[in-house]
Amino acid sequence: MDRPPSGRLGFQCRIVALSGQQDDAHCAGDTIRISISYTWTDALSWDGWSWNGTIAGTRQLRCDGVVEISYELSGKDVWGMNGTHYPIQDYTGEHNNLGKDNPQIELSPIVQRGGVSGSPTKLKSEERYEPNL
Numbered sequence: 001m002d003r004p005p006s007g008r009l010g011f012q013c014r015i016v017a018l019s020g021q022q023d024d025a026h027c028a029g030d031t032i033r034i035s036i037s038y039t040w041t042d043a044l045s046w047d048g049w050s051w052n053g054t055i056a057g058t059r060q061l062r063c064d065g066v067v068e069i070s071y072e073l074s075g076k077d078v079w080g081m082n083g084t085h086y087p088i089q090d091y092t093g094e095h096n097n098l099g100k101d102n103p104q105i106e107l108s109p110i111v112q113r114g115g116v117s118g119s120p121t122k123l124k125s126e127e128r129y130e131p132n133l
Contacts, residue, residue, distance in 0.1 A: 036061050042096040043068055043088070043107055053089035064112045067123075068095060076122075079112050081105050083120035 036058055039045055043065035046057050055069065064079075068088045071078045080086030081094040082104050088095045099106030103119040111119045 038062070041098065043098075044092065044095070051089070051092050062098075062109075064107060064109045065095070067112060068107075078123055079107055079119070079121045081120075086122075 037060045039060035039062055041062070042060070043062050044051065044058055045060040046052070047059050051057055053073070055073070058069065061069070065088075068078055072086065072088045077086035079095070081091065081097075085091040085094055094105070095107050097106050098108055100108045100111050100116050103111040103116045110116055112121050113123055114121045
């Protein structure tokens with residue numbers, strides 16, 4: 001694979017729905033080449049007035065934005081404001097409220113992974129096996 005331009009996350013991938021259900025609108029299963037740059041301000045950004053809810057329409061992502069679109073475009077909820085507004089394609093603005101002091105209304109990587117008490121994330125850590133040595 002060619003090296004992406006400086007400051008951009010370039011990748012070639014085959015988009016497959018995590019749920020096993022093929023969603024033609026979001027996960028066509030076609031091999032595509034896209035270049036999305038990193039941003040620290042919003043979970044995701046796009047060109048134009050509104051995001052069209054597709055990976056191809058995405059211009060920039062924060063690391064928690066990658067997780068949000070990967071799972072939620074495939075029908076698996078991750079984080080939603082007040083534990084109700086999950087799909088990032090429907091509540092994009094709410095997902096772009098960066099923070100961790102109020103995890104019910106602010107999203108960040110630590111909130112998304114459940115590292116802040118009271119986070120409405122559906123990503124839950126499981127008990128790790130710790131061998132006695």
